[in-house]
Amino acid sequence: MRFLLSTIGSRGEVQPVVALAVRLREMGHGAVVCAPPDFREWAESLGVAYVPVGPELRGTARRGAGAVPTAEQRLRMVEGTVTAQFEAVRAASEGCDAVVAGGALAVAARSVAERRGIGYAYAAFAPVSLPSAHHAPPVFRMLGQQPAAGPVDNRALWAEDAERWNSLWGPALNARRAAAGLPPVEDVRGHIFTGAPWLAADAALAPWPEPSELEVVRTGAWLLADDRPLSPGLERFLDAGEPPVYFGFGSGRVPEGLTGLVIDAARALGRRVILSRGWADLSLVDDAPDCLLTGEVNQQALFPRLAAAVHHGGAGTTTAAAMSGTPQVIAPQNFDQFYFADRVERLGIGTHLRGEPTAGSLTAALHRALDAEVVGAARAVAGRVRTDGATVAARRLIGTR
Numbered sequence: 001m002r003f004l005l006s007t008i009g010s011r012g013e014v015q016p017v018v019a020l021a022v023r024l025r026e027m028g029h030g031a032v033v034c035a036p037p038d039f040r041e042w043a044e045s046l047g048v049a050y051v052p053v054g055p056e057l058r059g060t061a062r063r064g065a066g067a068v069p070t071a072e073q074r075l076r077m078v079e080g081t082v083t084a085q086f087e088a089v090r091a092a093s094e095g096c097d098a099v100v101a102g103g104a105l106a107v108a109a110r111s112v113a114e115r116r117g118i119g120y121a122y123a124a125f126a127p128v129s130l131p132s133a134h135h136a137p138p139v140f141r142m143l144g145q146q147p148a149a150g151p152v153d154n155r156a157l158w159a160e161d162a163e164r165w166n167s168l169w170g171p172a173l174n175a176r177r178a179a180a181g182l183p184p185v186e187d188v189r190g191h192i193f194t195g196a197p198w199l200a201a202d203a204a205l206a207p208w209p210e211p212s213e214l215e216v217v218r219t220g221a222w223l224l225a226d227d228r229p230l231s232p233g234l235e236r237f238l239d240a241g242e243p244p245v246y247f248g249f250g251s252g253r254v255p256e257g258l259t260g261l262v263i264d265a266a267r268a269l270g271r272r273v274i275l276s277r278g279w280a281d282l283s284l285v286d287d288a289p290d291c292l293l294t295g296e297v298n299q300q301a302l303f304p305r306l307a308a309a310v311h312h313g314g315a316g317t318t319t320a321a322a323m324s325g326t327p328q329v330i331a332p333q334n335f336d337q338f339y340f341a342d343r344v345e346r347l348g349i350g351t352h353l354r355g356e357p358t359a360g361s362l363t364a365a366l367h368r369a370l371d372a373e374v375v376g377a378a379r380a381v382a383g384r385v386r387t388d389g390a391t392v393a394a395r396r397l398i399g400t401r
Helices: 011-026 037-045 071-092 109-116 154-179 188-193 232-239 258-268 299-305 315-324 337-347 359-369 372-382 389-398
Strands: 002-007 030-035 049-052 098-102 119-124 245-248 273-276 291-294 308-311 328-330 350-352
Touching: 002 011, 002 071, 011 030, 011 037, 011 098, 011 315, 011 389, 030 037, 030 071, 037 049, 049 071, 071 109, 071 154, 098 109, 109 119, 109 154, 109 188, 119 188, 154 188, 232 291, 245 258, 258 273, 258 359, 299 315, 308 315, 308 359, 315 328, 315 337, 315 372, 328 337, 328 359, 337 350, 350 359, 350 372
Parallel strands: 002 030, 002 098, 030 049, 098 119, 245 273, 245 308, 273 291, 308 328, 328 350
Antiparallel strands: none
């Protein structure tokens, strides 16, 4: 069998579908990933067939790139991505038996599957992105949204969320469906998610709340095994002293001045720092030997050797840290990051920075993360994180036409 795995997003969305593609290939089946061009070279180096869609996303991490778009700009963005997706996903799905949409912005996948008469499944990477009376919808700061400051009516918020989906995505989606000879969609979110979405998140870190109106299929997180060695320079730094603190925001934007605050907080507690450049192209504040700058790195090899990890709370980084037993300090900015920050704090495996980070709040958060109680909880949770999610999903997909 052959499958198309479609997603729109950064590393947090692309890496899981690449993990699923690799697992399907290992099981003797074909898979092609349709995703932004930023990850094509990396995916192809793993032997994954890759079809790029839309523009490169790397520039979104630059300072000044996070301004909330106007209504007119949002409309152009939506029309552009819907058009690009329909064209790329339709071409990439040739000869496929089913299409999997990974993440909420893969808006063309179900329509393409419908037009070809093949199977379709939708996978979310965090419980908070699926409708439930137990939590509010995730926050899209790019749409000007902010986390609720007090008690909320979750059902009412999800109804408002459905209306936003229809008004923002409905016109462009239905125009492309009409051009393909398909009937219009009245409930855009329900159309994409289906009534039985898959949840590709670890049950220990990110469980699905019950009771539920959705028939959620819980596969576990789709993790990509990484056996790359750490660089000699990184190995020397790790061996030269006590376990350091890691700071990285991956493909996300980094608030102004946060790098210096993290380094100062670590130094105040006698800790060295490993700083990841990320898409924001971060740099060190000085040339002192207690800090090391690194590029993209094997987190599965690095994280078990850290004292703590300070990061943005993306699903991939949070799961990697949880799997390694590394205490975490999360400074969330967008979407599911607030959910993962809250889960880390509830599990007692790290801390959640609220509001604008300051030298005091960062030092206190890092001090708490380094506490023996938190270290012990992180190690205990690590023993409960499963690594077979991609296998579970692949087996289910193979049995679903």
